[in-house]
Amino acid sequence: MTKEIKLLLRSTLAVLVAVVGCLALTTPQAVAINGPSAGVKLNAGANADTxxxxxxxxxxxxxxAVExxxxxxxxxxxxxxTAENRLGTLFSYxxxxxxxxxxxxxFDNNTxxxxYMKLKICPNTVGGACAQDEGNFSQYAGPVHLTNAMCGDITAIMKNTSSSSTSLINAIRGATACN
Incomplete structure (x- = not known):
């Protein structure tokens, strides 16, 4: 191979590495670090809708899941x-x-x-502290982690602005399986 071809190949490879590196740093709406082929491990209690x-x-x-x-x-x-009017997607792991x-x-922003988004997990214990993330997000709120979350709740709120009186989304779901 000539020096010019080798230089061209190296330059092309450098650009590809840079592009792949940028993709690896993206958010839940984009390609995951491990790529979609890595798959998500589903909890045995995951329902058909999930x-x-x-x-x-x-x-x-x-x-x-990577986050x-x-x-x-x-x-x-x-x-x-709703599934038909999806503004956001709530993922619980x-x-x-x-x-x-x-x-x-x-809490993925699909708009x-x-x-303005607020994501909060609260335990089902007296005096237990909630964990939350809130602010103005173009991609997602979270990740929010809670240890000892048995029977806890997740709250997901989305508004146009923090001062909006109307919520686009206001959902409370269970954080874990609960008897």
Whole structure:
């Protein structure tokens, strides 16, 4: 090979590496670090609707799992406020740590515009502290982690602005399985 061809190949490779590197740093709405082929581990308690959301958008489910961290399994996913009018997607992941359930949540913004979002997980214990993330987000709120989240709740709120009196989304869901 000539020097010019080698230089051209190296330049092309450098550009490809840079592009792949940028993709690896993207958010749940984009391609996950491990890519969509890595798959999302589903919690045994994941219902049919959760499985359908994960199957319809495996890249977002995987990217949210990467944001939550190692060992988390998708327990719950829902398009909000409805499947037909999806402005956001709530992803809830759990993992067993010793004898306790830990939870992680991501609230994906599917509007394509910056919205005020609040994501909160609260335990079902007296005096237990909630974990939350809120602000103006164009991509997602979270991840929010809570240890010992058994029977806790996740709240997902989306408004046009923090001072808006009307919510686009106002949902409360269970963080973990509960008897």
């Amino acid at each position: 499985r359908a959301v994960a199957a319809a958008d495996p890249q977002a489910a995987q990217a949210a 939550c961290g190692t060992g988390y399994e998708l327990r719950y996913a829902e398009r909000l406020p 759990t993992k067993m740590t010793g004898s306790r359930w830990d939870a992680c949540a991501i 394509g515009a910056t919205k």
